[in-house]
């Protein structure tokens with residue numbers, strides 16, 4: 001017989017104010033909210049029972065009325081370079097009947113522990129070189145599911161997570177409200193207390209979302225996946241360009257830079273014979289020469305399963321970078337992390353089958369980007 005009992009409200013993903021409100025409704029003092037958040041986000045508690053500085057009666061009531069629910073780890077793949085890819089089963093959107101899975105990635109490097117989180121199940125943008133994009137869009141993740149990815153991965157490491165990049169499955173700016181609420185919790189002094197400069201949103205170029213982000217009081221890092229220097233090519237590689245062509249996208253980027261005084265990172269995956277020519281390097285240099293920005297060049301990793309996209313020769317990658325530098329555009333060639341376990345962005349898929357996509361990698365670009373944090 002189906003269980004029709006109401007599902008207890010998940011405390012994960014609630015803001016301090018929401019939790020205070022909830023406690024007041026329960027007839028409890030609002031200051032308990034800070035204690036609960038401290039246990040969840042600082043002491044890594046997984047149940048109300050562990051929160052020993054709360055009165056026992058309150059702990060019991062919380063256990064009856066609320067829950068601490070995190071995504072469940074279904075599978076972990078460990079890369080030779082230490083990168084770990086997690087297949088996570090979601091606790092569930094009440095409106096969805098079937099279980100959804102997503103992938104998230106942890107990248108330890110020295111004192112830094114970066115996590116790459118998903119924002120949607122699937123993605124509607126449909127970039128042809130991306131495994132996630134091939135699956136289409138299923139749904140937005142809830143705030144609890146975004147924060148939950150981080151908390152469940154944090155349980156796996158002794159050291160604290162230092163950086164978060166919203167570069168996993170999905171387009172974060174298409175799920176703006178839930179993503180921003182999650183990032184605010186990560187940034188909140190009573191939450192994970194991560195500095196805003198350690199939090200990065202990566203977008204395929206949703207111009208209205210970039211404008212909205214420019215107006216936020218949170219100084220996040222912004223990365224834009226460009227991949228082409230003209231509309232004709234970008235329409236093919238990043239189909240959302242048809243909706244927000246380069247002129248609109250760059251106008252939004254300019255507005256973002258003017259308002260925030262922050263440098264934008266442009267990601268450019270290099271695909272041999274597609275977007276890596278000298279001509280395109282000059283076009284890109286001209287396009288970005290007067291912008292406060294940094295370009296990350298990411299040679300695609302040929303897996304044989306990436307729709308025929310190949311990595312450019314090393315010298316061609318070097319030439320491309322040198323041309324950009326001639327235009328005064330700060331440029332870095334990025335190495336990838338976790339490609340042996342297909343943990344690079346664009347290789348993440350939902351479902352338990354092995355990802356078969358190419359190695360488009362937005363994750364690795366944040367391993368050593370100067371000025372992005374610290």
Ligand code: SF4
Nearest residue numbers: 123125126127130133
């Ligand atoms: S690369 Fe990013 S925006 Fe493009 S389909 Fe994949 S997840 Fe979506």
